[in-house]
Amino acid sequence: MELEVRHLRALCAIAETGSLHKAARQLGVSQPSLTTQLRRIENSLGAELFSRERSGCRPTPLGRAVLTRARPLVAEMAALVVEAKAAAARAHGAxxxxxxxxxxxxxxxxxxxxxxxxxxxxxxxxxxxxxxxxxxxxxxxxxxxxxxxxxxxxxxxxxxxxxxxxxxxxxxxxxxxxxxxxxxxxxxxxxxxxxxxxxxxxxxxxxxxxxxxxxxxxxxxxxxxxxxxxxxxxxxxxxxxxxxxxxxxxxxxxxxxxxxxxxxxxxxxxxxxxxxxxxxxxxxxxxxxxxxxxxxxxxxxxxxxxxxxxxxxxxxxx
CATH class of the missing domain: 3.40.190.290 (D-Maltodextrin-Binding Protein; domain 2)
Incomplete structure (x- = not known):
């Protein structure tokens, strides 16, 4: 399984909210779907990225390392989308x-x-x-x-x-x-x-x-x-x-x-x-x-x- 931007976005949302439930709501997906996606990502990497605790989800040491690289990539992609859409809007009128x-x-x-x-x-x-x-x-x-x-x-x-x-x-x-x-x-x-x-x-x-x-x-x-x-x-x-x-x-x-x-x-x-x-x-x-x-x-x-x-x-x- 190759990691895609949507996978990195999901990891960032889980880390930001500290909860699979809240992250799923933020991403507009169901919690079971997000849980399955996280499990597949972890299986592909061969280790857990988050520890599941009663108080929520906390990044593991590997998770923190992945997030360090993922966050700027997600931010850059979001900026690219914003700029592209703005350019398209200008091209098609006000x-x-x-x-x-x-x-x-x-x-x-x-x-x-x-x-x-x-x-x-x-x-x-x-x-x-x-x-x-x-x-x-x-x-x-x-x-x-x-x-x-x-x-x-x-x-x-x-x-x-x-x-x-x-x-x-x-x-x-x-x-x-x-x-x-x-x-x-x-x-x-x-x-x-x-x-x-x-x-x-x-x-x-x-x-x-x-x-x-x-x-x-x-x-x-x-x-x-x-x-x-x-x-x-x-x-x-x-x-x-x-x-x-x-x-x-x-x-x-x-x-x-x-x-x-x-x-x-x-x-x-x-x-x-x-x-x-x-x-x-x-x-x-x-x-x-x-x-x-x-x-x-x-x-x-x-x-x-x-x-x-x-x-x-x-x-x-x-």
Whole structure:
């Protein structure tokens, strides 16, 4: 068996994540498939590259030696692919491939981009995983990615990506049913939600870990449901659960959105772009900033929060 780039990429992913399960998710393959691939690689070399322990996978001395050579090869191949795709894009005319996690600013951003670049081929890829989008930018599959980073749960930003911070700390609000007792207040105490079921989407990078950290710090251990936020909305509306939500979330007749006292839950909003000259992305970022400001000031509760905290996003004219 001859080692190929995909084999080296698999070895690097296992070493980076320390787990076959996490590496398989990062590579977009099943864990049994990755395990089989690793076994074949080790059989071809005649020795183990990783020791399997209860805490995860650790490179053996031979594994460390192989990784020392593999990592620069994988990085060079990734750079070659990015450059080749960029050259192909230039040859076929203007295009902009946009990636984003869920955001109410997304429609306004796309509208501005299409008006600014009427002849460009603009595509959109929405994913719950910010890390997956960042890997796509690094691999040359996306030109920009607008993502959020849960406080206390850093994203795995590939080397070389350029980061612009749209919001250093965006507070996460709480959505609840209209008849929830806490909905009568303009600001909710975290302790007021101690007896509620919380619902969180575990597929969103850092979402569950960030919430668990905040609840634990507050001495709370409420029951937690795992599910997507589309399902969550119907459960919240009938009083079966509460959930964190973006402050720019649009108002609903069957749901209340309130800030938490002290804003313990927060995310950082980032626009990530490939290495190289950043001037082509200046207008892309300006359009995103404008769309986010519009979305933020349109949400009444968030607008009040911005005004109270004298945030530069708030302008009385808005």
């Amino acid at each position: 295009r902009l491939r946009v990636g984003s996690t869920a955001s109410s600013a997304l429609p306004g951003w796309l509208g501005r981009l299409r008006r600014r670049l009427p002849d460009a081929d603009i595509s959109l890829n929405v994913d719950v995983s910010a890390n997956a989008l960042l890997r796509m930018v690094a691999a040359g599959q996306l030109d920009v990615a607008f993502v959020h980073e849960v406080e206390g749960c850093p994203l795995l930003v590939p080397d070389g990506l350029f980061r612009r911070v749209l919001m250093e700390r965006e507070p996460q609000f709480i959505s609840m049913s209209l008849d929830h007792p806490a909905a009568a207040a303009s600001v909710v105490e975290l302790s007021d939600l101690a007896e509620d079921r919380w619902i969180v989407d575990p597929t969103v990078d850092g979402e569950w870990d960030g919430l668990r950290r905040v609840l634990t710090a507050a001495g709370l251990n409420p029951p937690v449901l795992h599910g997507d936020y589309h399902t969550a909305a119907s459960l919240i509306a009938v009083g079966e659960a509460v959930a964190p939500c973006q402050p720019t979330s649009g108002s609903r007749e069957d749901m209340a959105i309130r800030p938490l006292r002290g804003d313990p839950l927060a995310v950082r909003l980032l626009l990530c772009t490939p290495p190289g000259p950043q001037e082509p992305y200046d207008d892309v970022y300006a359009d995103l900033e404008s769309a986010y400001r519009e979305s933020a000031t349109r949400a009444a509760v968030y607008r009040q929060w911005l005004r109270h905290h004298k945030n530069p996003l708030f302008t009385p004219a808005a």
